[in-house]
Amino acid sequence: MVVTIIGLGLIGGSLAKDLKSNGFATSLLGVEKSDSHAQEALDLGLVGEIVDMRDGCRMADVVVLATPVNALGKLFPMVLDYLRPGGVAIDMGSTKSEISQIIHDHPNRRRAVLAHPMAGTEFSGPSAAINNLFQHKAAIICDREDSDADAFLLAERLFKSLFMRVTYMDSRAHDVHAAYVSHVSHISSFVLALTVLEKEQSEANIFDLASGGFASTVRLAKSSPRMWADIYQQNAHNLIDVLDEYLSKMQQFRDLIQASDYDQVYQLMEEANKIKKILK
């Protein structure tokens, strides 16, 4: 199967590695706006050839859009314009409601599949691409009823070839859930880093004390500001709701400590411990 990947960063590049090694793609084409990333992707052997977008769409059985989410509004309709008959286009964006609306009335909408593989690291660019990034993670396919059956089944096959669990969901529900389990994790990590970095300017050796707990909580603060600013913009409405809940719980924690009510503090933490049952 000929696969064209648009955007050869962490997600697109890692996808290229796995789809080649597992045989899903017999031929891999890349479309990449940045010349330096294009060269890097060729040097790393992520794709066999860099092509322009029109050729990439016309030559492919499957086109994967793996660009930052704010680029999708322009790119996805173009890809659907260029797609060859029977071709399928799948996006990998972290937010889904806005792109769902943008392509909703496109004549080729039924050849499009909206997807979100829930995988990543704090690194970005072609050199961040790694094998098995997607293994045992969840892939969400949104608004399945708007795609042809052969199209979403092809997407499902692609994700299963990466050993992912495939879940179907409405695009609006997806964005609410993603705000909870992904977007706010990133913001809390960025905020923690900011708080500590500011203190560090006045105190020399604060990081001598940084332990494994701090490192894991702050890891996501190394993530790409460009990518995350775009995601927040796309999901602002849900995100503000979740941030308000987060802020109110954090304020409650703070006020209970201020009031020396450690029984309540204990109970809040015992409640939070229930996360053990859900995440191993």
Next chain:
Amino acid sequence: MVVTIIGLGLIGGSLAKDLKSNGFATSLLGVEKSDSHAQEALDLGLVGEIVDMRDGCRMADVVVLATPVNALGKLFPMVLDYLRPGGVAIDMGSTKSEISQIIHDHPNRRRAVLAHPMAGTEFSGPSAAINNLFQHKAAIICDREDSDADAFLLAERLFKSLFMRVTYMDSRAHDVHAAYVSHVSHISSFVLALTVLEKEQSEANIFDLASGGFASTVRLAKSSPRMWADIYQQNAHNLIDVLDEYLSKMQQFRDLIQASDYDQVYQLMEEANKIKKILK
């Protein structure tokens, strides 16, 4: 060297494992309030014998206090009462200012060393004890000038036998720094878990989407409520300052998203990225 460890949980138990295997301790005695933990520690072979506190102090060259911090106020003076001439007592508590004041005027103060090995996991109890927990982590020794030189040098040797980096610090500075790099990480993780768990009651499959980023940010929310309630209580004053800064930065983030000011959001995240230079 005969080492007595008071409190055979994650820290005391892991210490026992390493001090035995590296030869620092020729004989290991345990003091443990909980009968079931005492039995578990014997079954796991963490210590050779369980003794009462008085015997444990009298028989030992080094007594290590590895209990929850709120127990130290009562235990540390007793240990200093019982200590044999030339003996050394070292505590492992996560907060230092209060215990520093409590033992300040004890006649045996100079045989005491206040320490904090910056290591741990989200698990607790004797069965959580693991080898190499302390390796390559920081050990802080506080208020060195209040200890005899041979006492703090023995503590330094003990930590170095575990391959720890030893840092010296004033106990008040320690508590400020620990609030930043350890205590607030835990609170932000507990709050994230609470926020998501509450949502989960009304939405069935929210955890289908949980990715590695969420898991690492929320890991600390599995920690022991008893241990952390004690630590917050001991360090409430510093903690409230840091939480107020954290809350104000989180509010700023939220308000910038609300105002669609993504340039500023971008800049905050780019600032937070500086954490890369500090934590590899």
